[in-house]
Amino acid sequence: MYGLVNKAIQDMICKYHGEDTWETIKEKAELEDIDFFIGMDAYSDDITYRLVAAACEVLGMEADEILKAFGEYWVTYTAEEGYGELLDSAGNSLGKFMENLDNLHARVGLSFSELRPPSFDCEHTTENSMELHYQSTRQGLAPMVIGLLHGLGKRFHTKVDITQTSFREQGADHDIFSIEYEDSQDHDQ
Known part of the structure; x- marks a missing residue:
């Protein structure tokens, strides 16, 4: 890393x-x-x-607690460390941002040549819910994803409820999260 x-x-x-x-x-x-x-x-x-x-x-x-806290912290930290505009370019709502996360990682990869980013595939299930498929070459970081989602919820003033429905550590080929979210302000202006 x-x-x-x-x-x-x-x-x-x-x-x-x-x-x-x-x-x-x-x-x-x-x-x-x-x-x-x-x-x-x-x-x-x-x-x-x-x-x-x-x-x-x-x-x-527990590691899960630390990774969740770190995931949430990472969102604010990267914005303050000079990556705020890059984060802004990925979308102005949780749904849009998650759709563009792989593209964001590709752009980051231009500066970080050895980057091995995870992959995030979003499947919108309703207007305010999605299924997020998370794949990574690294083990044990699913709790960090939960923290990241909470951090992004704060960034976009969006209430998020996250349930992990598939667990790589229990034999699935990747982790899946069910996410319900509710914007507290309109971002479609």
Whole structure:
């Protein structure tokens, strides 16, 4: 994963739990030799997984909880780190944004040459619901998708209710989420 992901984890931990907690997590993850992460540099996925595992241990939280919190945090973090216009270009509502997420990742891939993004396929089931098919080469990140959807709900002032209906970790070939959403403001202007 790119350093931007690890920087966001660091930022979230420091913001909500303090610098000392971050240093403890880094030590538990055996990453104390890394002073900082470079956003545009590719790092081994193992580093990110080790940070999450160490955060679970230090914070006394389950990985699912941390990944959900991180997914939600990621939406705000990337907008503040200079990717706001790029996010804006992907759509002005949850439904439109999700339809364009693979295109957004393709555009990001122009800057991040080693990017291995997940794939999101949206199937609108009604005007205010969709089925989201999530496929990734990485294991165990479905909870992060739930957090991302909640973060996008906040971004678009949209109430979201998410139910995972298919689980890759239980043998399905990919994860599927049923999403019901309700815009609190009109975005079709």
